[in-house]
Amino acid sequence: MDTKTGVYQLAARVHWPQGGLHRAAITVNDEVVDHRTIDGDEVGLSTWATIDPDKDVVRVVAYGASQIKGPYAASTGTIAKLRR
Secondary structure, three states, rough: OOOEEEEEEEEEEEEEOOOEEEEEEEEEEEEEEEEEEEEEEEEEEEEEEOOOOOOOOEEEEEEEEHHHHOOOOOOOOOOOOHHH
């Protein structure tokens, strides 16, 4: 049985043109694996995680100031790198 499960680099750049202090995160199956405060217009995210790219859902999300306590944001970026 061939599996693609392994340790992958997940990286993205999130643009937030409104500026101000907000949060961006990379999630795997709705669990945060990396997050940063966006202080300005954009932020870079990068982490390594064990995933199955065929089964796990990887997202990049940004949270507005009123949404920090919950996963209410839509995806606003893309995974720039997905490599072993």
